[in-house]
Amino acid sequence: MSILLGCIADDFTGATDLASMLVHAGMRTVQTIGIPTAPLPAGTDAVVIALKSRTIAADQAVAQSLAALHWLRDAGCRQVYFKYCSTFDSTDQGNIGPVAEALMSALGTPFTIACPAFPENKRTIFKGHLFVGDTLLAESSMRNHPLTPMHDSNLQRVLQAQTAGKVGLIEHSTVAAGPQAIVERMDSLQAEGVGIAIVDAISNNDLLHIGAACSGLPLVTAGSGIALGLPQNFRAQGLLDTKDAALDLPPTLGLRAIVCGSCSQATQAQLADAMARGIPAYAVDPLRLAANEDQVADAMAWASPLLPQGPVIVYATASSDRVKAAQEQLGVERAGALVEEALAEIARQLVQAGVRQLIVAGGETSGAVVTALQVRSLRIGPTIDPGVPWTVSLGATPIALALKSGNFGATDFFTKAWSALP
Known part of the structure; x- marks a missing residue:
């Protein structure tokens, strides 16, 4: 090779x-x-x-x-x-x-x-x-x-x-x-x-x-x-002859969800747009996590009856002032770790519940989620917005994943992304 x-x-x-x-x-x-x-x-x-x-x-x-x-x-x-x-x-x-x-x-x-x-x-x-x-x-x-x-x-x-x-x-x-x-x-x-x-x-x-x-x-x-x-x-140099290496993704039939950890302005606007369009959303709060409240169980109890009706959002996205306030109370590393761990576990349980099309917003969050899902490699598919393609995990249970950098994507990203899937 x-x-x-x-x-x-x-x-x-x-x-x-x-x-x-x-x-x-x-x-x-x-x-x-x-x-x-x-x-x-x-x-x-x-x-x-x-x-x-x-x-x-x-x-x-x-x-x-x-x-x-x-x-x-x-x-x-x-x-x-x-x-x-x-x-x-x-x-x-x-x-x-x-x-x-x-x-x-x-x-x-x-x-x-x-x-x-x-x-x-x-x-x-x-x-x-x-x-x-x-x-x-x-x-x-x-x-x-x-x-x-x-x-x-x-x-x-x-x-x-x-x-x-x-x-x-x-x-x-x-x-x-x-x-x-x-x-x-x-x-x-x-x-x-x-x-x-x-x-x-x-x-x-x-x-x-x-x-x-x-x-x-x-x-x-x-x-x-x-x-x-x-x-x-x-x-x-004569080493490459393909002009278009884009691959058709296999269908991933199942439920849809969005897990959102980024606090960038772009993601805040995307979240607000999706919620304004009626997508139900559940907020994860690092201070509640630090107080040992089981927000993972709460989020899943909230999401389970809603998933068959369409996509749901679980998010920790917040304004910079709210993020700073949490960091001041908990410390930067602990606040980030609490949120990442909770969102990753929620994503894992969402997949267990039948989610097969998952959008994840934020680089750190995407890393935590993919690790929790034990995904080892990805097949690259169609682009949703510049810099953000759909991918499908390679393995026994394929999952469509859109791993979105916090700053990327148009305001309607969370609602239009699904139309790019086969």
Whole structure:
């Protein structure tokens, strides 16, 4: 077995986002939950290993990522892709910088790029500054993220705080000039001692240029956007012939539910829209969980008679003020862990009750839910909104899963998603 592109994603929703992009760019892609434990299907062009490493201790994130790299190298992958969020979610301690430098060291490469841009979802980089729509990252809702608040829009500064090596910049004027100009700039930066270069991108055409310029890099670090530009390199080398690798998903007949842990503004709007349209919803409260109230049993008693009538929502989504209040009382880690554990167990019991089509909102929540469901690999299907595909778990009881990053999706996501399923 020889894999063209081996990907390491730092959370589960980001992994499905990347896998969807690769599939639609023509690569036969398998997503695994953690390091694969079984052989991949014949003809696999790319594998995306989903880790839950975005917010854990940096040394643990490095260890998990290096273990994934070891598997990918044994599988013969030709290029490695470290995928993180399009909002560059991190802290001054990592984990983007430490993981990137550890992968560079293990691969013996002195240089790589960093480009979280995803213009289709309004994440662009100009002069090294990350924008969310027309707003600088540090002025967006990400400034109030409960785990990785982003207070600086300058990605050079953000990444430099996490790395030992020098961080440089490839400006948009160079990107617009095409792949050869980018390669020449990469060479000059490397000669200046730069280890990682932030790359500007404001359009899909920029991503195609950057992807082409990365053909010779052993390691690429980016959001999912660069996945638009990498398959063309393998096709040009005669290693890839598929033009559309999207697969039809098998039907998953059963009940429907939504489990929502993200507190992003996008998810808050999606939740409000779904509730306004009449979808019943049950709120999980971390303070009640901390008081040992059995909200899992309460949620299931509430959901059981409603499930046959249509989808239900179980959520812990709240405003930033309410999240901060809970964190102040319980501590950030305990508040998050209580909610994740409760939502994961509720999801497991919903599946036991017959749910076979499940939307999960939030990267941390998705990781907890998929782990609780003991899902090991996913088949990638149709896209609901940019960055969010339907997937179906591989195993004895297939479950349709839409793992949605908190910031992704249109306001009507929770109601329109079902129409994309067979």
